[in-house]
Amino acid sequence: MDKHLITRGVQRSPFWKFILWILPWGMLLGWGLYGAYLCLAEGLNQTNMDNRFAFGLWIYLDLTVIAFGAGAFFTGFLLYILKRHELKSVINSAVVLGLICYSGAIAVLMVDVGQPLRAWFTFWHPNVHSMLTEVTFCLTCYLTVLILEYAPIVLKNRQIRKIPSYLVFEFNLHKLMVVFAGVGAFLSFFHQGSLGGLYGVLRGRPFAFREELGIWPSTFFLFILSAMAAGPSFILLTTWLVEKLSRKRLVKHETLSYLGKLSGIMLTVYILFKSIDTLIWINSTSPSSGFPAFEYYDRAAFGTWVLFAEVVVFGLLPALLLLRKRFREHRGWLITSAVFVLAGVALNRFVLTIQTLALPTLVFDEFLSYLPSWQEVATFSLVIAYGVVLYSVSFRYLPLFPQERELAQSY
Template identity: 30%
Template sequence: MKINDILKPTFWKVVSVIIVTMGLFSTYYRFSRGLGLTTNLHDSVPWGLWIGFDFIGVGLAAAGFTIAATVHIFHIHKYEPLVRPAILTAFLGYLVVVCLLVVDLGRPENFWHPLVMWNIHSVMFEITWCLICYTTVLILEFAPVVLEKFKIKAPIKYLKIISIPVVIAGVIFSTLHQSSFGSLYLIVPGKLHPLWYSSLLPVHFYISCIAAGLSMIIFESFLIARAFTKEDGFHHTELKMDILSGASFAVLIALIAGFLLKIYDFIGNGKLPLLTVPSTETYFFYLEILIGTLVPIFLLSYKKLIEDKKWIYLTSICVISGLILNRLNVSITGLASSSGVNYFPSFDEINITMMLVVLAIFAFRLIAKNFDVFVSNESEHSVNENGTAKSKQIILSERYE
């Protein structure tokens, strides 16, 4: 790409530059003036958009471990093309989360304290360590892609040897911290609205992250196919419908499991009458269940729709919105009545969050452009199986062109 091309203003470039500039100003204010002046947080609302967004970011990055497990542990190689995008998404998602956590800390200069000061009874402590370990796992999983590019072969050999234990560790760390984000709220039975409070919160969080993480990868595949074209120098970014339909089917299973668990929770704990109480919480709860669970289950149940890219795209947006609503409901809506105040994030809170999202998207594009993030369906494995696959692949790609 020439300098002129980079500088050529397009709509999204202008918007991104504005968002990042505003975000940088807000970041400066946040660190120079403190949380009180730059956020709408106060004693009754100690956690706001940033913590809520951390839940969302981690939840949507869940495909990093589910896809890796599907391909490397369960040997379903059909999903191979999703592994690298999923790991990259997870890694960048976690970077955003870690940055936001540091911005949110009252004393960010002490961020390293959990490494040496331990309280093993704290869910937050467990989450911190899982985040550190899992980010390391993601680096190890993505390292071969970088090393390949620079033709540094020696470490790849060692990475291959430890790859399976690394993937297994990644799945376990993910399982633990994804569910523990729900466990954070187990200690506030009197504060969190009973529509969301449940001893099963960790399980709810875990199941919903599986559905939403996969939906995120599906959603991303559509954006990538549209934005990362051959003219821009990207390869293998075209939609692979059989993979996306298969992933959507997994989303359907996870959604049904999550919904059944919710029914079990509501009946078992006698919470059904809550559904008829007219209140803001109830409306938000219905919105969350409708958009995030019922509509997608309905759509994905039709064989015709699950094979149709438009409907899959729409469903993935629904499931992602459902997770966003759920996490914000738990972290903000569900706590509003007990705190007695309505919280809405400040200008600076929104700016910094948007800036980090834009930077993550930019980083994704930059990395995808320079490294082999997108691989063909028919690469390695099928070639190993029989030599004819290679010629078949060429025919396929010719047809796409």
């Protein structure tokens, strides 16, 4: 039915099957849109956030998906600037994932702020000292870059590329991709960092506050490193998942293994600095502001196991596994390690968003709990469903995996 739209020489499931797959996600999308609509129309009283828990599920989601989406800039940088050609087979998929993550995050941010129509104020009179300003500027610029990187992939659709003007434009745009890759890496460096700085500058929240290195708190650099660790793992995992779901080979194992290695190296560096940072924070930063660090881990379910899980189980362990070629060659270990890397980074974002706000500051404060409302969950699922739908459509109609045709012929 839609065969004329599908890239030549690749096999896609029949149209009805595709619709059957999209349908539940479409319904989830509809539910999410309704939840988001309620939040916009009725206000944020629809959420379970409050004056004390002013950030919630959404900010956590934003931080996490943006870390996962870092694969787009990192692979772009490695491929176009450092000329690591082995990444050519996943770059298109990485761009789509990046676009999904960033556009999803920005969409949720627009629901999260109380006055979305005033978002342009940040551009009009920016407070250049705020991490959020840096984030806003970089995210908008980088989303533009991602759209420009996604455009050539769309223009490569079998029917669209037949239009000569599109083809010629795509060709010329693609030739300049190195510029976009460079700009993307530059912008990502700053906004991944600023998202970390977001918490690191909170002098009033000693659980999150960190010493400054230059003009940025240490979390600025830790976020960049952890995002660079999470990005390749996310590409690895999604590629594997798409291979499983579509029952096709899309990339060579070497590529996945290389992605795992990248993740492993970045994670090792990250864990090293994270450990040093944690020690300085426990022994100096936190006590010097009147907050004994062990008290943070003395409340509700948030024991020291959280720190242990973040640094050792989901940090050191997958890092060591991914550094060994033997484990990378084994599919099961490779995928498990990638899942652990992502879990560790997600846990880090969770701890910084949720634990920071749950912990008391004043002596007579209480440890707070927060459970998102269904409207918040719906808006969260909106991003997930949107991502699945956009990725599925892109996978079906656009050449996401250039090696697919070759691999299909090689068994």
